[in-house]
Amino acid sequence: MTEAIAEQKDLALLLDYYRRMLELRLFELKVQELYRNARLPGFVHLYVGEEASGVGVCANLKPEDLIFSTHRGHGHAIAKGVPAKVALAELWGKTTGCSGGRGGSMHMYAPEYGFMGTNGIVGAPIPLATGGALSAKLRKSGQVVVGFFGDGAVNSGSFHEAVNMGSVWDLPIIYVCENNLYATEMAFSRATKNTSVASRAAAYGLPGVVVDGQDVLAVHRAAKEAIDRARSGGGPTLIECKTYRYVGHHEGDPGTDYRTKDEVEQWKKNDPIKRAAKVLLEAGLADEKKLKEVEAEVVQLMEDAVTFAENSPEPLASSVTDHVF
Amino acid sequence: MAEQGRVITYTDAGVEALREEMRRDPSIVYIGQGIGPRGGNFRQSRGLWKEFGDERLRDTGICELGATGVAIGAAMAGSRAIVDEVFLDFALEAITQIVQQAANICYMSNGKIKAPVLVRGAMGAVRNAGAHHSHTFYNWFANTPGLKVVVPATPYDVKGLFKTALRDPGPVMFIEHKFLYNTKGAVPTEEYLIPFGEARIVRPGSDVTIIATSRMVELTAKAGALLEKEGISAEIIDPRTIVPLDRAAITNSIKKTGRLAAIDESPSTCSFAAEVLAIAAEECFDSLKTPPKRICSLPVPNPFSPVLENQMIPSVERIASEIRALVKK
């Protein structure tokens, strides 16, 4: 396949990716609004700005493939196919949520969509994902597993131990580091002297690639190549998506004490959704009207999700001891 | 004494103790995530970085195992170290260093090596954070010989116990409660230390002894006030340190009241509440008029749903009604 044809093929996916990214974005903005109005309990870490990573990776997975996610995982859940209304109901603590309201933002589980959980413990999903890939290999299930994590996780022992095992056992796994330059307020360059996550792959002998995490097609290409290789027995890949969160670390953190306004604005100019829209318009794959239609549909989806979640029942207090074992 | 002084938060009481001790003892180094310029996730180190800088306030990446081991090693080599796990939940990442290294070193070295390290972390449920951020396993550390365990319930106790902990040969587990960080109380301006192993009588009483720790002290005090109106006089005791434990304060009270309840945010199995009941059985058996009672969280991971979490954790109402039943037996 020539470059040009490959590019055409990718472009054909872009409208779909645009829509999916918009879903993730508008979901999070809805959560932000509800949270700020004290409608949702708990605390939440939003994925605003990082949508291209979750979408570009997950769109290349099959329903039965598994992903393991982080504290910033609503986007991953939806990208893997968890319906927005089910995710929102979970954030609302309702029985119709994917964990029946027991989990909340950092403990969302939907194995029926291959979604093996968000996670409150930084680093923890990396060994878990590696275990998922070991099982897939042992069961010869043909499944591929993705472990998502942030730049903050790569300085933890979990990263080192797990990636090393994934590599030495040639497991069908993609390690996707969403490097948004900060772990809470800690700039990656303050936490480590080697700020190239991809280069760390050399330490474990697996391929490491860097991608522009604000370009959904770039993420798509890197992910597809890695996923195809993993599925055909070629072993794991470490992908570093260079990305950025526009919002604070969690709702409540203004996110401005440790980053300049200018830095945030620069990244917003490079917004993955706006970029996709621009390419779609320029390539004549969609017109303004079409993009507006898509947006209206997604807005409606989120309104429906709110109605669904809001009107869903709370768990019965007496059910508190169910499911411990 | 506790009634005098300014009213400040639990968080600020800790910061004051740290500042005073870091000024007094230049060998103190403080290691943790976000404790530098940010001033701590809970504002628990606010202002310290300005005064002590990067040299003595060491911000780390996300590496609890390494950071805790580094703190313990520094303590073994002649510094005094504080390692802040922030959420006690994250001490689990580091538990081998705490339990295998810090706790054992004094004994195994025949007393030649001490590890004056303070491991700091905040436990307990707050704002429906869910299972990964709400654990209350302070009792595990009490089951590990070689660790001292401090669980302050008030700003006054935070400050006085922190200062003692930072002069103790260690290792000390200094376990705060997230819910309490914003609570306020009187703290004297002049220096004071609270010795380990000295319980506080929260309120004197004659009908029933209630032992409560950490956040449960406040809830139990509220229940005690309700019961008082009904003519039930509860003596509420906060041991403040689990290791060493003021056994005499507990047993003397039981001998006086003849009834016992222990309130605990941990689930009851192998809990500190269970330990209190065991002490009563061993040392006060003949004084007990009714079977003693543990009032604990239900044995489930902290659910996110507020409805479920409220059901899980002892409430003022639940404490009051169980004590009522106990006294009427």
Ligand SMILES: Cc1ncc(C[n+]2csc(CCOP(=O)(O)OP(=O)(O)O)c2C)c(N)n1
């Ligand atoms: C073991 C552990 N330590 C600390 C934390 C607190 N914490 C939650 S998120 C976070 C920062 C994570 O940064 P990164 O991995 O880069 O992900 P990002 O938030 O940037 O998406 C920290 C320190 C935690 N959840 N788990």
Ligand SMILES: [Mg+2]
């Ligand atoms: Mg990050």
